[in-house]
C-alpha cells in the first residue's frame with residue numbers, strides 16, 4: 228500500500244518537472260525579446276540601416292512574444308486553478324499544492340514578462356528615429 | 359541673525375517669483391513648440407502626482423482612522439491587485455505612450471535652414487547654412503525665424519558643452535568630434551537667453567548667448583544683412599579704431615569680412631555691433647563695454663583665450679570700442 232503511494236508520488240513529482248521548466252519560459256521570452264530588440268537597434272542605428280524596417284521587425288517580434296507569453300500565462304492560470312480552489316497559499320506539501328504553486332508562480336512571472344515586453348517595445352514603436 | 363535670514367528668505371522668494379515673470383531663460387515661460395510640450399508634460403506629471411498623493415493619503419486615513427475594520431477578503435484582493443498592480447501598470451503605460459512621442463519633435467529635420475553651432479571655451483561659433491549651401495558665419499548669438507523648424511548641428515571644440523535655450527526647447531550635449539542634432543521652433547518673437555549647461559571650465563558660467571526669434575520677413579532681412587561685408591568705419595574715431603585693430607593684430611584671431619582681418623581663432627566680428635550682447639551674453643553692446651572687454655578680458659572671463667590689452671592707452675581702447683560698436 229505505502230509502496231504504491233510512494234511510486235505514485237514519485238511519478239507525480241516527476242511530472243511536475245516539466246512545469247518547473249515551464250515557469251521559466253515567460254521570463255525567457257522577455258529576455259530574448261529584450262536582447263534582440265536592443266542589439267538590432269544598436270546595429271541598425273550604428274550602421275545606418277532602415278529604421279522603418281527595424282521598427283516593423285520589433286513590432287512583429289513584440290506581437291509574437293506577447294502571444295507566446297499570453298498563452299503561457301493562460302496555461303499557468305489554469306494550473307493555478309485559483310477560482311475553483313480559492314486561496315493564495317499552497318504550503319502543505321501535497322502534490323496538488325505543488326502543482327498549483329508552480330502554476331501560481333508561472334502566472335505571476337508571465338504577467339511581469341508581458342509588462343516588461345510592452346515597456347521594452349514602446350520606445351522603438353513611438354520614437355521614429357535613432358537620434 | 360534672525361532678521362538677516364528672514365530677509366534672505368524674502369529675497370529668495372522674490373527672486374523665484376521675478377525670475378519666473380521675466381522668463382527670458384525659464385522653462386516656466388515656454389515660447390517654443392518643444393518647450394511648450396515639455397511644460398504640458400510637467401503640468402500633467404505634477405497635477406497627477408498631487409492627485410495621487412491626496413488619493414493614497416485619504417485612503418490611508420480612511421482605513422486607519424475612519425473605518426478601521428477588517429475588510430472582506432474580496433475587497434482586500436481588489437484593492438491589492440487593482441490598486442497595486444493593474445492601476446500603476448496602466449497609468450505608467452499611459453504616461454509612456456503620452457510622453458515618448460514628445461521626443462520626436464526636437465529631432466525632426468529642419469525646414470530649410472540649418473545652423474552649425476560649435477561650442478568653444480567660452481563662446482559659440484555660429485554658421486548659418488541656407489538650403490542652397492551658402493554659409494553665413496556669425497558668433498555668440500542665434501537668430502531663428504518664428505513658426506518654422508530650424509535645425510541645429512551641434513559640435514564642440516575641446517571639451518563637452520551643452521546647448522540649452524530653456525524657453526524654446528530641451529538641451530543637447532555638444533561633444534568634441536561628434537555631431538549632435540536638435541531642432542527648434544519658436545512660436546512667439548522675442549529675445550531668449552541660452553546658457554551652456556555642462557561644466558566646461560573656469561568661465562563656464564559666463565558662456566551664454568541671446569536667441570532672437572524673429573518674424574520670417576524680419577529674419578530674412580537680418581540674414582541678408584548678416585551675409586554682407588562689414589561697413590567701413592564712418593567717423594574719425596571709428597577710423598582710428600580700425601587702424602588700431604589692424605596695428606594690434608586683432609585680425610590674427612578675428613574675422614571682419616571685407617577687411618584684411620581673417621583670423622579664425624575667435625568670434626567673427628563682422629557685425630558684432632548689431633548683436634544683443636558682448637562676449638557670449640556677458641556685457642552690453644556699447645562702446646564702453648567693448649573698451650572694458652578689450653582692456654580686461656581675463657578679469658571679466660577667467661582663463662579666457664583672448665589676451666588682455668591693458669597696455670593700450672585709454673583713448674585707443676575707446677577708439678576700438680567706437681569702431682567695433684559701429685560694425686552693425
Ligand SMILES: [Cu+2]
Pocket residue numbers: 477480518519520554555556557558562565
Ligand atoms: Cu560651455
